[in-house]
Amino acid sequence: MKIYVPADAAARALGADAVASAIAAAAERRGIAVQIVRNGSRGMVWLEPLVEIETPQGRQGFGPFAPADAEALFDAPATHPKALGLTEEIPYLKRQTRVTFARVGVIDPLDLADYETNGGLAGLRKALQLGSEGIIAEVTDSGLRGRGGAGFPTGIKWRTVADAPGPQKYIVCNADEGDSGSFADRMLIEGDPFSLIEGMVIAGIAVGADRGYVYLRSEYPDAITVMERAISLARDAGLLGPAVMGSDFAFDMEVRVGAGAYVCGEETALLNSIEGKRGTVRAKPPLPALHGLWAKPTVVNNLLSLATVPMILAQGAAQYCNYGTGRSRGTIPLQLAGNVRFGGLFEAPFGLTLGEIVNDIGGGTATGRPLKAVQVGGPLGAWFPPKLFDTAFGYEEYAAAGGLIGHAGLVVVDDTADMAAYARFAMEFCAIESCGKCTPCRIGSVRGVETLDRIAAGDAAATSLLHDLCTTMRLGSLCALGGFAPYPVLSALEHFPQDFARAKEAVE
Structure with a gap:
């Protein structure tokens, strides 16, 4: 019997570890053999801890689960008071278009075989066939843009680094997630770390880099542990090292932990921090693509951008580009936080209006009071009142309305907010x-x-x-x-x- 209990930091904060222990103890008392898989979160925080049982019909969900609910799980699961039915049929999850987060909450995050069974490594195999020019063309044609700031086209950045002269180049993943209301980076690392590793290796092949760094903040101890373990497992499996998947391409990577300075989310301050310097911004030019880490050409991408690349290569640029609106192509992992009824992560194509996101998907305020405003893009994002709720979620659309998307974190407040x-x-x-x-x-x-x-x-x-x-x-x-x-x-x-x-x- 296989039972899934998330090890995601949010689920653990809500008691997931105690739930896992209670389920194991209840199964032992009854002599039932169980395999408890500590997966990532499905992103429905109001249902955490979300327990799932694997059945022939699909995974059955139960939540929010408490240790006291464990005994009834083995008595009559179908009539359990916390039963939710098939997890994939929960409306919040069923309505999503999961690309970047397709495996998060589905797989064991540190089981490479599970990752590969669920589509992992297909993008890397394609990348090894395409080579640098083919990879950059696919990423450019997909319309993928940076997921952490101004939305700069990823393919153009990679092309610049690929064309830059020099024997040494680097790939840097910006996972310094410091915006209020944002948690997608943490969720992905804790739920599907191999997708980031695969994306960084592909980026290395594309631009000719053989070294990568994941910059994480110290406030994410669970993510740091999972990422370091995943890198070790990938190295043991030959996905990292002198001959990636038996090829003549070498790539290795490591985690660097920052002390939590917000400014280190800015790419040049981040580079200074990795180099062991004080986290201060650098004047531009020169751009990091030409003069980056240790003055070498460097790709600096947000975690979500890099983790999306394997899916783009595996499924084709045209399929990814088919999602979205205007110049905002693909999907965006929306993070709903603050005074909202259904807080969590919701991945959908660009183009939903802010009203749809907050009222239809988020369910309005958790207090039930009138909604006053939504801050989009972190602590430095603009406040959007209800009269602007018809704004479509896209980079240019938000810039025209006086705001920015940033990391796509949304903080909701009701009419009592000052x-x-x-x-x-x-x-x-x-x-x-x-x-x-x-x-x-x-x-x-x-x-x-x-x-x-x-x-x-x-x-x-x-x-x-x-x-x-x-x-x-x-x-x-x-x-x-x-x-x-x-x-x-x-x-x-x-x-x-x-x-x-x-x-x-x-x-x-």
Whole structure:
């Protein structure tokens, strides 16, 4: 009897380890032989811990499961009070288009045979046949863009590094997931780490790199453990090392752990950190593609971009490009957090409206109160009020609406939220996390906090000053930290002026 109990960090935080122990103990008391597989999370956090039993009809789900529910699991599973039916038929999961997360929650994350049985390594085999030019053409034709920031086309970045002269090149995976409301990187590493390894090897073949680094933050101990174990297993199996899958191509990789500085999510600060330097941004040019890690040509991609590449090669660029809208092709793993009824991960093609995502998929607020706003793209993303909920989820569409997609994390708040306080928090966050490299971010964020306090106290002249300050930060900052800090501030001020007026009344 095979039973799945997630070892995902979110599931463990909700008691999955105790559930696994209770199930094992109940089975032993009854003399039932069970195999407990610690899989990744399916992404339905409100159902965690989600226990699944393998049956001839498919995997049956039970959740949210508690240790006290273990005995009944062996008595009459069909009538168990936590029974959910076939997991794949749960509406939240059935509605998704899983490409990047196709195996997450399905396989044993550290079983390479399970990974291969479920489609793994097909992309790498295709890559070894295509070679550099063929791989780059497929990735370019797929329309894949960066999944962690501005959405730069992945194929163009790879082409630049491939054409750059030099005997040594690197592949760097940016898994420094520091945005509020984002957890997709962690979920994928903990649920399907071999897909990232496969993607990085393919990137190495494409650009002529033989070394890779996964940059993870220290706040993700479970992900670090899983990733390091997966790399070791891949090396033992010949997927990494001097002859990848018996070919004449060499590639190896390792994990580097950062100390949690938000600015190290910016690619050049990340490179400095890997090199053992202080995490400060570098001026551009030169670009990392030409002068990156240890001054060598370097591909720096978000984890989700790299982990999607194997599927693109295995299924073909045309199939992946068939999803999406406008210039935003493929799927996007949406992360719903905050005051939302169905929080979790939902992978779907680009093009859904924000209203569909939050109200239909997310189920509205968890409190049941009216929804006030959604912040898209992390702590430096713009706040979107309901009047903008018809905005289609795409890079250009969000830029036109004064926002950014970033890592596709969405934080929902209801009508009790104080947007003036949120605006101040965003600017203060920038002031705390600034690396100090450039004046607009280092000084502007501090002056921004002071100016917001003046507005809250009723200083009308401070509003125009804030706009000028934000313009300076946008134009003069070297990285996204200072450049995007004005987004949550100005969007809150524009869409919720009444909250700033209430702040004045509170002062009086």
